[in-house]
Amino acid sequence: MKVIRLGVAGYGHRISSFIGAVLRKAEPAAFQAEIRVAGIVDPDEAGARARLDECDRKDVVFYKSLDEMARRARLDGLLIGTRCNLHAFYAIQAARYDIPVFLEKPVAVSMRQALDLENAYSRAKSPPVAVSFPLRVSPLCVQARRLIRDGAVGSAEHIAAGREKSLAGFIKNVRPAAKRRGCARNLKNKKQDKLDNMKGKK
Numbered sequence: 001m002k003v004i005r006l007g008v009a010g011y012g013h014r015i016s017s018f019i020g021a022v023l024r025k026a027e028p029a030a031f032q033a034e035i036r037v038a039g040i041v042d043p044d045e046a047g048a049r050a051r052l053d054e055c056d057r058k059d060v061v062f063y064k065s066l067d068e069m070a071r072r073a074r075l076d077g078l079l080i081g082t083r084c085n086l087h088a089f090y091a092i093q094a095a096r097y098d099i100p101v102f103l104e105k106p107v108a109v110s111m112r113q114a115l116d117l118e119n120a121y122s123r124a125k126s127p128p129v130a131v132s133f134p135l136r137v138s139p140l141c142v143q144a145r146r147l148i149r150d151g152a153v154g155s156a157e158h159i160a161a162g163r164e165k166s167l168a169g170f171i172k173n174v175r176p177a178a179k180r181r182g183c184a185r186n187l188k189n190k191k192q193d194k195l196d197n198m199k200g201k202k
Contacts, residue, residue: 005038007075007099009066009090010082011048014104018132019079020053039073041066041090066090070097080104088113094127095120101129 008015023035037056041063042048052060063069070078070093079102080090088108094101108114121129148156 002033003036004033004076005036005074007039007041007066007069007073007078008037009041009069009078009080009094010086011037011040011042011051012081013051015079015081016051018081024053038075039063039069041069066093067096070094070099075099077102085109088117091129092116092120095123098125098127100127102132103129104132107131 006019008019019035019037034055037052037060039061040048045062048062049057049060061069061073063072066078069075076099078094078097078099080087080094081104082090084104084106087104087106091101091103091107108117120126147153
């Protein structure tokens with residue numbers, strides 16, 4: 001069976017669970033291939049190793065930079081799951097290589113980052129990029145969208161959403177301010193995407 005070799009920048013809980021709970025559960029029907037984490041760039045090597053699935057532990061290679069990993073690891077795909085303030089930094093580097101990118105949101109935490117990111121991917125040949133919006137395919141969101149679409153609840157004129165205060169408080173307590181830039185924006189983005197999706201917007 002074919003092997004899909006993934007490189008990961010920032011192998012934290014979010015990306016490790018995405019690989020294990022989403023990508024690996026989608027195979028073999030979706031990919032007709034085995035998923036393998038071939039390379040990782042992460043300053044916390046011990047923590048990343050502890051999160052690796054058993055099938056990846058033997059052969060995974062840790063690299064000092066995304067550039068080194070992209071050149072040496074023969075990657076089929078690259079996942080960027082660092083802290084929010086580093087998403088654009090790694091995505092801009094990834095634009096130099098012909099490797100599809102899965103990018104966690106927010107894609108940028110400042111206008112400067114957003115413009116630099118746009119510039120990096122505006123060249124004629126840049127790799128395809130997918131931005132993570134997983135809540136739109138959660139069972140509750142899919143069910144709500146179906147009920148709205150089928151007219152079971154009438155016309156949806158207004159949809160309200162609560163705020164995850166406990167999660168926001170957790171982020172504030174465990175991350176320094178400079179490193180949590182974008183976390184609140186991330187929560188807002190995914191909630192807005194979920195609401196727009198339920199209302200039938202693309």
